[in-house]
Amino acid sequence: MKQTALVDLHLHLDGSLDLRWAYQRSKDLGIIAEDATYEDYYKIVFETKYKNREDGFQKFALMCDVLQSREDLFSATYDLVQRLNEQGLIYAEIRFASQQHTLGGLSQKEALEAVIAGAKRAMEELPEIHVGIIDALMHKGNSASVNHEENLLTVMNAKEFLGNGLVGIDLAGYENNCDFREYAPYFKKAEELGIPYTIHAGEMGIGEHVLQALEMHPQRIGHGIDCVQKEEILSEVIKTQIPLEICLTSNCRHKLPYMQHPIRELLKKGACVTVNTDNMTFSRTSLANEHDQLRLMGVPEEVLQQCTRNAILASFASEELKEELLDRAERIME
Ligand SMILES: [Zn+2]
Numbered sequence: 001m002k003q004t005a006l007v008d009l010h011l012h013l014d015g016s017l018d019l020r021w022a023y024q025r026s027k028d029l030g031i032i033a034e035d036a037t038y039e040d041y042y043k044i045v046f047e048t049k050y051k052n053r054e055d056g057f058q059k060f061a062l063m064c065d066v067l068q069s070r071e072d073l074f075s076a077t078y079d080l081v082q083r084l085n086e087q088g089l090i091y092a093e094i095r096f097a098s099q100q101h102t103l104g105g106l107s108q109k110e111a112l113e114a115v116i117a118g119a120k121r122a123m124e125e126l127p128e129i130h131v132g133i134i135d136a137l138m139h140k141g142n143s144a145s146v147n148h149e150e151n152l153l154t155v156m157n158a159k160e161f162l163g164n165g166l167v168g169i170d171l172a173g174y175e176n177n178c179d180f181r182e183y184a185p186y187f188k189k190a191e192e193l194g195i196p197y198t199i200h201a202g203e204m205g206i207g208e209h210v211l212q213a214l215e216m217h218p219q220r221i222g223h224g225i226d227c228v229q230k231e232e233i234l235s236e237v238i239k240t241q242i243p244l245e246i247c248l249t250s251n252c253r254h255k256l257p258y259m260q261h262p263i264r265e266l267l268k269k270g271a272c273v274t275v276n277t278d279n280m281t282f283s284r285t286s287l288a289n290e291h292d293q294l295r296l297m298g299v300p301e302e303v304l305q306q307c308t309r310n311a312i313l314a315s316f317a318s319e320e321l322k323e324e325l326l327d328r329a330e331r332i333m334e
Pocket of ligand 1: 200278
């Protein structure tokens with residue numbers, strides 16, 4: 001039987017923790033009551049009703065609470081790579097935002113070092129998988145000035161660690177907080193410094209964000225699905241062949257039926273699509289499951305295989321590693 005090699009370019013560390021580990025650490029650190037059961041914790045994570053989508057981001061804060069020390073960042077990253085390896089991935093780019101991990105006294109740089117160290121240790125032990133780390137700038141409040149210093153620091157740290165565990169940067173958080181273009185200066189800086197970047201855009205209902213992101217010259221777009229709202233946005237996505245990091249289940253958790261997800265339209269019209277998980281824990285998914293859902297939606301195997309090739313080519317891996325990954329993927333997909 002033909003199969004598809006597994007490459008995930010859009011995977012958040014905080015949204016992909018082993019929940020039992022997060023539960024135990026939450027108890028150890030006094031974040032939840034000593035006598036709280038795993039079921040209690042599970043309910044807090046999965047059944048808390050948020051009044052809107054922005055509010056839903058509190059879920060991530062719950063996970064970031066247990067990721068405030070070097071040891072915990074190291075362990076969580078190491079464990080995630082191990083699980084990805086068990087699932088058969090050959091390459092993954094794991095993203096997190098170092099500025100969300102300074103509540104326990106770590107600097108952004110120390111948080112980044114701990115995540116990179118966890119990834120490196122796992123890779124030493126598990127030669128079948130390669131991973132790269134993406135540090136994300138954050139949307140916070142109603143102006144980019146709210147965390148200007150932090151975002152600038154993310155760019156500068158990225159320059160320092162580029163090629164040494166870190167592969168690029170991103171812009172994450174609730175994307176409708178303020179004028180998207182306020183973030184242009186950070187990416188101009190990244191471009192000057194030769195740092196690859198992807199930008200979350202067109203996930204929260206505003207298709208124009210995809211065009212605004214494209215003006216910042218990213219190598220990829222996170223999600224981008226709202227580009228289907230307008231013909232001129234969609235045609236720009238197709239014309240530029242900007243790789244889209246599509247996260248099917250993650251998008252569908254906001255009450256969108258799988259069959260109404262724009263991925264099939266994007267594939268049919270010739271957009272450059274990659275398949276990703278976004279948040280393995282919050283979306284209760286794996287990359288293999290994402291592929292299975294697409295198969296159930298009628299996406300042919302050769303199209304899934306092309307999505308994997310797209311992902312390898314659009315990855316922030318070195319040219320040498322890309323070649324190796326393409327080779328391995330073709331052997332798996334033979
Ligand atoms: Zn994301």
